[in-house]
Amino acid sequence: MIKEVHMPKLSPKSDEYFFGEWQKEPGDSVEVxxxxxxxxxxxxxxxxxxxxxxxxxxxxxxxxDTVKVGDLVATIKVA
Amino acid sequence: MMEKTHVTSKPQWLKVTYDQKKVDHMDDLLAGLKLNTVCAEANCPNLGECFGSGSAAFMILGPNCTRACRFCDVPHGHPAPVDLLEPARVAEATKRLGLSHVVVTSTDRDDLPDLGAGQFVATIKALRRLTPKTTIEVLTPDFQGRTDCIDAVLAAGPDVFNHNMETVRSITPHVRNRATYETSLAVLRYAKEHAPQNMYVKTGIMLGLGETDAEVYQLMDDLRAIDVDFLTIGQYVQPSPKHYQLREWVPMARYQTYYKEAVKRGFKFVASSPLVRSSYKAKEELEAVMGK
Known part of the structure; x- marks a missing residue:
């Protein structure tokens, strides 16, 4: 099953942020x-x-990239 | 005034982790009780950590402040009517969160006859009724230096009376609105002179506004001359381009030097690190002093 990762609200005062660095690459395993x-x-x-x-x-x-709260940022394949 | 230098890229220590589920849970609880926190209103860097661990600093009499200090992100605007049920809701939130230590701060309310002191008193009383074991820390405005307001808050019996100096003498007029170094020092002096023995008096400052070592040490000496107990030192983070220009990301070594200098001068507790805010880990601070 594919789960979508959306941009969470990270600041009480704004809904638009500057996307920094990826810490995981496609194909990397991801833990909670x-x-x-x-x-x-x-x-x-x-x-x-x-x-x-x-x-x-x-x-x-x-x-x-400039990203907004709720934007799709990644997909994760879960077992 | 010193020359402006542009400081941009954020240092490594400003990286914080964020657990959306835990923060959302806290947001829901606070919204449900119609409570403001200085954490959210000032967009605090520690919000993720504190909300994630179920800790918050309630900001009564908000959300709008009657002063427009140039370092602060709390909105300046027309103040709301005093919400007489707010103290009970702060107590309810404290109970639901199971807080063993609670921090209550407020906006400045120069529009009110008692400058907001009565709401502090009502909140302390509500907390004592509903959560008698919780220790209480108030972080107050300067009350324009009015001793009747300070007396009222002291009489309600918080465990810690905190009022922030914010910065050294020379920079105060550039970043604070209708507040002076002398008035804030006088508030702390009066509080210490009139507080019962088991009540601690605390203050905090920001670094990175352009202050010099000598000015910071002078401030420490001024505070120790009136026997202030606790001192917090943290990094100023400019909320927006419209706010007071950040002069410097202060290196960690200087926080350590200031820590040593402050301890040497006799403060009972000192917290000196970039992410320290006046209410950050206040519980651990009080516990350390009380020997819990």
């Missing part, structure tokens, strides 16, 4: 709690953890 990617908001760089266990299938945004 593993850091998937980093996002820069006004005050911090947030490391977003995976809520799923499986394999990262696809990255849907690139480093440096």
């Amino acid at each position: 709690g593993d850091i998937l990617f980093e996002v820069e908001t006004d005050k911090v760089v947030s490391q977003v953890e995976s809520q799923e266990k499986g394999t990262l299938q696809a990255q849907k945004v690139a480093e440096g």
Whole structure:
């Protein structure tokens, strides 16, 4: 089954962020709690953890992109 | 005023982890009780960690503040009417979260006859009724230096009375609105002189605004001269391009130097690290001093 990863709301004050670095590449195995990617908001760089266990299938945004809350950022293949 | 230098890329220590489920759970609880936190209103870097561990600093009398300090992200605007049921809801949230230590702060309310002191008193009383074992820390405005307001809050009996100096003397007029170094020092002095023996008086400052070592040490000396107990030191993070220009990401070594200098001067507890905020890990701080 494929699970979609959407951009969480990371700042109480804004819904648009600067996408930082990917910490997992397509094909990498992912555990719940593993850091998937980093996002820069006004005050911090947030490391977003995976809520799923499986394999990262696809990255849907690139480093440096502007992303909005709810945007599809990745897909994870779960067993 | 010193020359402006542009400081951009964020240092490594500003990386924080974020568990959406836990943060959402906290958001839902706070929204359900119509409560504001300074964590969310000031967009705190530690929000993910604190909300994730079920900890928060309640901000009463908000969400709008009557002052427009240039370092602060709490909205400046027309203040809302005083919500008489807010103290009970703060107590309810504290109970539901099972907090052993609670921090209550507020916006500045220069529009109110009592400058908001009464809401602090009501909140402390509500907490004592519903969660008698929870220790209480208040982080107050300067109350324009009015001692009747400070007296009222002290009489309600918080465990910690906190009022932030925010920065050194020379920078205060550039970043604080209608607040002065002298008034804040006077508030702390009065609180310490009139607080019972088992109540601690605390303050905090931000670094990275352009302060010098000598100015920080002068501030520490000023605070120790009036016997302030706790000092927190953390990094200023500019909330937006409109806010006061960040001058420096202060290196970790300087936090360690300041820590040693502060301890040497006799503060009972010092927290000095980039992500320290005045309410960050306040519980651990009080426990360390009380020897729990």
